[in-house]
Amino acid sequence: MEKYKDIGLKLTPQRLAILDYLDGNKEHPSAEDIYKAVSKRFPTMSFATVYNTLETLRQKGGVLELTIDPAKKRFDPNTEPHHHLICVGCKKILDIHGSYRLPLPDEKREGFELIGNHIEFYGLCPKCKKGR
Amino acid sequence: MEKYKDIGLKLTPQRLAILDYLDGNKEHPSAEDIYKAVSKRFPTMSFATVYNTLETLRQKGGVLELTIDPAKKRFDPNTEPHHHLICVGCKKILDIHGSYRLPLPDEKREGFELIGNHIEFYGLCPKCKKGR
């Protein structure tokens, strides 16, 4: 939770509940996952608040928006640079830490200024491996 | 176009128009891009046909579905393994060919069977660089 303090957020009870749910969460939840989880303790919670909070957080760098799942956005409270190992069966996502040195020769960049990179490893988790 | 022949598709005029538009296309178009482009020559073309064709193509390995853009799916007719350099400003996507040897130690896999990987390089294209 420490990381969320004082990044300029007005700390309402709803936001605290969302932040509490996200803190240390390794599930890479979708907005709906977050809504469902937080609604239990906060029956009046609305989707608008979840989306508003996530968007505000994202702008402040408090959460990453993952584009890994074509069906919906997923969010990652782990904002340190890292990569992902994705199960092509059940879409479970594992964090992969460690840095990879990925050179991108000038002649391939067509004038682009390079900012960073993100690796998606694809695989099958133990459960999905069985089911095949 | 050669690559699309005889992968088991019933070749209707609409499909030929879509395939023709995709062939050699480096724009990584969305379904809407495709619909708009093909509609010009085919005023009765429907979204259903575009989506149906794309889904069928994807299943047969004729096109890749990119999850790079959070707002919508984009499609890549280049089915050879390759990576992408994405402009964070305008979302322009550049193909990056070349293979990267990316080891993933067993102890990081948690039992996952590794299938492949995809690198997203992030950057700023020349146009977007200026506008900052």
Add this chain to the structure above:
DNA sequence: CTGGCTGCAAATCTTTTGCATCCTG
């Protein structure tokens, strides 16, 4: 106090689906 936040509902956008008709193989 006051501007930002909440919650509800309606709106928007992308993608999917049902179904009658059509046409490729």
Add this chain to the structure above:
DNA sequence: CAGGATGCAAAAGATTTGCAGCCAG
């Protein structure tokens, strides 16, 4: 000719927005 494909419209999801009332700073 049969089964798959098309096209239309309606449906389904995910996300966004308008707005009146609320509350943290």
